[in-house]
Amino acid sequence: MTTTLRPSEPLQQSADGGRSRTYDICVNSRRVGSVHLSTDPAFGAAVGVISDLRVDEPDRGRGRGTVAALASEEVLRSWGCGEVRISVPADAVGALRMATSLGYTERSRNMLKELPSEPPDLPDGFAHRPVTEEEFAEWSARSMDAFAQSWIDRGVPEAQARAKAEDSRRRFLPQGLATPGITVEVAVRDERVAGFLWSGRIELEPGRWTGFVYEVEVVEEQRGRGYGRGLMLVAERAALAAGEALLGLHVFAGNTAAISLYESLGYRTTHLNSAKPL
16 A cells, blocks of 8 residues: 555745645545645744644554655655654654654753642742843843754754744744733842843644743853742743743753753643754
């Protein structure tokens, strides 16, 4: 039997070179599932995305998903993509095993926490306040450079990494400190800034919003003193005050200290984000 992809809609193209299309997964012309392919607007048209790959229940366990993923890579290669990205639910054991067998490497993960009904107490002696305009300007420039460098360190070409950083800032902090719904706070030690918190909201999926921690940074010489934990608790209090019941975040693979902190605070991994060269 032959597993192939058959377009189920016209190719969608954008002015900046982006493409997307949904395909039926077929076995000898019989539909057994579907997959959506696109280029990544955050990284540019050279990066492809495989999403919503689903094989119908009666046809699972027969290698249909693996063949469909390989066929999807061929389509993305024909579009001029040099890399492909996927995001797999953490509890999808079979899909994670397939991704590993196909050569995908984890780059980051998404985590989520169900918030308590009452605001958490802050650590004894922990002090924080809103960021000043001057502090924000200095932090914003440094933060965007650091975010881009994090992607570069994981093999993303510099131009794509900087495009990703600029896209994130444009989408989530378009008006700087005046952006509605965001919180930027600093932890303070001896009247000096010990760390930064940027939090707000994000749409996890159409119509489903949640609180989100965009960034927590602790000044290098103040690390290991509980400021990261304190700032994360400030984010929880801000999310609860805004009426949120969930708080999410994104963390790079290999940042074991941060992952351990988040897990100790009750966050669970929801998706593993991986990539491979084409």
